[in-house]
Amino acid sequence: MNAENILVVLTSGLERLVPALGAVAAIRASHAGAELVILAREEFADFLRTSPYPTEVWIDDTAGSKNFKRWRAMRARLRSRDWARVYDLDGNRHSTHLFWLLYGRRALSVARNCLAWSGVVPGTFLAWTDPHRAQMHVRDQWAHQLRLAHIPVVPATDLSWVARRVTAFNVPFRMNEPYLLIAVDPGPGGTWPRLTDFAGIAQGRVMVAIGFNPPEDFSSLKSACPDLVDLVGKATLNELVFMAWAAAGAVGADNGTMHLAAGAGCRSVVLYDANSDPALVGQRGSRVTILRRPQLGGIPAAEVLAALKRL
Numbered sequence: 489m490n491a492e493n494i495l496v497v498l499t500s501g502l503e504r505l506v507p508a509l510g511a512v513a514a515i516r517a518s519h520a521g522a523e524l525v526i527l528a529r530e531e532f533a534d535f536l537r538t539s540p541y542p543t544e545v546w547i548d549d550t551a552g553s554k555n556f557k558r559w560r561a562m563r564a565r566l567r568s569r570d571w572a573r574v575y576d577l578d579g580n581r582h583s584t585h586l587f588w589l590l591y592g593r594r595a596l597s598v599a600r601n602c603l604a605w606s607g608v609v610p611g612t613f614l615a616w617t618d619p620h621r622a623q624m625h626v627r628d629q630w631a632h633q634l635r636l637a638h639i640p641v642v643p644a645t646d647l648s649w650v651a652r653r654v655t656a657f658n659v660p661f662r663m664n665e666p667y668l669l670i671a672v673d674p675g676p677g678g679t680w681p682r683l684t685d686f687a688g689i690a691q692g693r694v695m696v697a698i699g700f701n702p703p704e705d706f707s708s709l710k711s712a713c714p715d716l717v718d719l720v721g722k723a724t725l726n727e728l729v730f731m732a733w734a735a736a737g738a739v740g741a742d743n744g745t746m747h748l749a750a751g752a753g754c755r756s757v758v759l760y761d762a763n764s765d766p767a768l769v770g771q772r773g774s775r776v777t778i779l780r781r782p783q784l785g786g787i788p789a790a791e792v793l794a795a796l797k798r799l
Contacts, residue, residue, distance in 0.1 A: 491521055492572035493571050494522045494524045496542075498528050498577045505744070506744065506748050506751045511631075515639065516540070525542060529547070529551075532725070533545045535726060546565065551582050573606060584609060587605060597611050600615075606636070615636075625768055630642055654729075661717050666736045668796075669754065670695055671745035672720060673745050677760075677762065680739075681784065685789035686789040686793065690793055696735075698719050699745045728749070732752035732754035739792055742760050750771035750775070753773070757778075757799070760780040761782060
């Protein structure tokens with residue numbers, strides 16, 4: 489007998505992908521013998537392939553695209569399998585487009601009740617349409633969604649499997665000395681403008697800049713901190729997890745890199761402004777402190793350092 493095919497739609501950014509790995513682990517445990525395919529962005533494909541969850545990782549290059557050939561190719565690929573279940577962990581407009589692409593006429597409201605699509609599309613066999621969804625933390629959303637699909641437990645993200653994947657990693661500093669990770673990627677409200685101040689008062693620790701999209705003023709930070717180790721765009725996700733395990737702490741705005749550091753169990757101080765709500769998307773864990781002001785510039789460097797020391 490052929491194994492059943494399971495599709496997980498996870499095409500969002502790193503800030504959603506990392507906390508969603510707990511839901512992916514729960515789906516894999518529930519479908520232990522299945523062929524599990526994760527549909528994700530190209531930049532995360534290698535990371536996901538090294539994880540213990542998928543049988544395959546497919547790349548979605550259609551988000552925001554107006555290229556008809558891409559959409560046609562995606563439709564053909566989605567329809568190439570008979571999916572026993574589809575778990576939509578994105579729950580956004582793009583995943584709804586994929587829903588229509590996959591099912592075509594069967595997606596019409598009068599025929600949806602036989603479709604095993606787990607997500608927020610109303611009328612499907614596994615639809616989760618809680619009216620209070622928007623007020624829930626994203627991890628709680630997945631827990632409620634999967635409970636309807638008879639998956640009762642959704643664990644927190646566990647990145648321990650990365651230890652089996654990083655066998656050698658050369659960095660321009662000694663990892664046995666205290667170092668801090670500075671996630672320079674902007675969050676929804678931009679970049680924390682006190683990074684230079686923070687680097688100036690956090691003496692005695694090597695400062696390591698990490699991330700993938702440095703801010704426009706990153707060169708000024710490097711000039712003000714000549715000892716700053718620049719690994720922006722130079723380390724893989726697996727390597728960043730490896731560094732997070734050994735780091736004294738991590739500091740940054742609400743971005744995907746900070747989700748990765750917190751998911752690895754690194755002592756993390758995450759900075760929020762009015763553009764994102766930690767009650768809905770915040771990093772969780774006993775080693776996480778969240779500081780929030782209406783604007784990121786209102787969070788002083790001394791307060792961040794004090795919070796890091798408390799951790």
